[in-house]
Amino acid sequence: MGSVAEQEHPKKAFGWAARDSSGVLSPFNFSRRATGEKDVTFKVLYCGICHTDLHKIRNEWKNSKYPIVPGHEIVGEVTEVGSKVEKFKVGDKVGVGCMVGSCRSCDNCANNLENYCPKMLLTYGSTYLDGTITYGGYSDFMVADEHFVIRIPDNLPLDASAPLLCAGITVYSPLRYYGLDKPGMHVGVVGLGGLGHVAVKFAKAMGVKVTVISTSPNKKNEAIERLGADAFLVSRNQDEMQAAKGTMDGIIDTVSAPHPVLPLIGLIKSNGKIVLVGAPEKPVELPVFPLIGGRKMVGGSMIGGIKETQEMIDFAAKHKIMADIEVIAVDYVNTAMERLEKADVRYRFVIDIAKTMKPSTS
Ligand SMILES: [Zn+2]
Numbered sequence: 001m002g003s004v005a006e007q008e009h010p011k012k013a014f015g016w017a018a019r020d021s022s023g024v025l026s027p028f029n030f031s032r033r034a035t036g037e038k039d040v041t042f043k044v045l046y047c048g049i050c051h052t053d054l055h056k057i058r059n060e061w062k063n064s065k066y067p068i069v070p071g072h073e074i075v076g077e078v079t080e081v082g083s084k085v086e087k088f089k090v091g092d093k094v095g096v097g098c099m100v101g102s103c104r105s106c107d108n109c110a111n112n113l114e115n116y117c118p119k120m121l122l123t124y125g126s127t128y129l130d131g132t133i134t135y136g137g138y139s140d141f142m143v144a145d146e147h148f149v150i151r152i153p154d155n156l157p158l159d160a161s162a163p164l165l166c167a168g169i170t171v172y173s174p175l176r177y178y179g180l181d182k183p184g185m186h187v188g189v190v191g192l193g194g195l196g197h198v199a200v201k202f203a204k205a206m207g208v209k210v211t212v213i214s215t216s217p218n219k220k221n222e223a224i225e226r227l228g229a230d231a232f233l234v235s236r237n238q239d240e241m242q243a244a245k246g247t248m249d250g251i252i253d254t255v256s257a258p259h260p261v262l263p264l265i266g267l268i269k270s271n272g273k274i275v276l277v278g279a280p281e282k283p284v285e286l287p288v289f290p291l292i293g294g295r296k297m298v299g300g301s302m303i304g305g306i307k308e309t310q311e312m313i314d315f316a317a318k319h320k321i322m323a324d325i326e327v328i329a330v331d332y333v334n335t336a337m338e339r340l341e342k343a344d345v346r347y348r349f350v351i352d353i354a355k356t357m358k359p360s361t362s
């Protein structure tokens with residue numbers, strides 16, 4: 001007898017799942033729905049490993065429902081489309097990011113901001129419209145409504161573009177929305193990990209001067225020589241911080257570990273903006289005097305809508321922006337999670353699903 005997950009849908013699927021908060025991933029047989037009339041079915045070729053996957057498999061946000069098949073940086077090739085699908089055909093290279101559904105009728109949805117829809121459905125761990133749990137990209141194939149499917153341009157390599165579907169849009173959207181995308185502006189990027197390293201690349205492609213802000217000088221050469229940052233600022237170095245005071249138009253803060261915002265407020269000019277895209281578990285202490293004396297603001301941002309995600313991918317293709325990745329086999333995934341926890345990756349793990357995920361014989 002198979003589990004509910006194996007029998008609730010007609011198509012046999014295979015992936016790797018976490019069964020409890022130990023977070024250990026192991027082979028998992030489940031099922032997916034048949035291709036509906038607006039659905040695109042695609043063979044998964046690569047899937048990036050996002051820090052969210054780690055939080056979710058270990059139930060660190062206390063809302064995980066097991067089993068969890070993680071993965072929301074998914075790229076592959078279309079194998080079947082429904083009768084009413086208009087945007088895609090068999091053989092197209094496509095991707096799915098963090099969401100697979102939304103209400104399609106609220107103000108957010110009407111304004112191409114599905115990511116802020118109160119009924120937004122996550123790619124994994126959400127209850128889908130049919131009442132079943134969504135499963136992500138650590139799996140052999142995906143079925144998704146075409147509205148939530150992104151076209152991957154031919155000139156982008158599929159492995160290195162997968163992380164753009166979460167990490168890329170997470171930093172691209174605030175650069176655009178908060179107006180930190182004007183040539184000649186000076187933007188700081190706090191944290192040089194999966195998010196930060198693509199933030200540097202997008203901001204540079206927009207013509208912005210970029211300073212990476214980090215607690216240690218370890219990544220200085222890499223930030224400047226490999227990623228193209230203009231400058232590097234060690235946040236623990238008071239002299240450097242003093243010299244950079246009031247020089248930035250904005251800051252994209254990608255760090256999810258607790259850290260003070262006050263020193264960052266000092267770095268921005270009047271009318272400057274600090275955008276938090278990392279999600280510390282504890283509330284951030286916000287000193288108000290330094291904000292009002294300079295009309296400064298602190299804001300947030302979470303991924304982006306589908307229209308903007310496509311725009312981001314097309315921009316990446318035009319400017320040859322991709323993530324720096326380490327491609328791994330799926331049976332390395334638990335080790336990869338341990339390394340990710342220690343920030344021991346430059347800068348994103350991507351699982352080679354097609355070549356290394358072999359269905360178990362059951
Ligand atoms: Zn993510």
Ligand SMILES: [Zn+2]
Nearest residue numbers: 103106109117
């Ligand atoms: Zn909505």
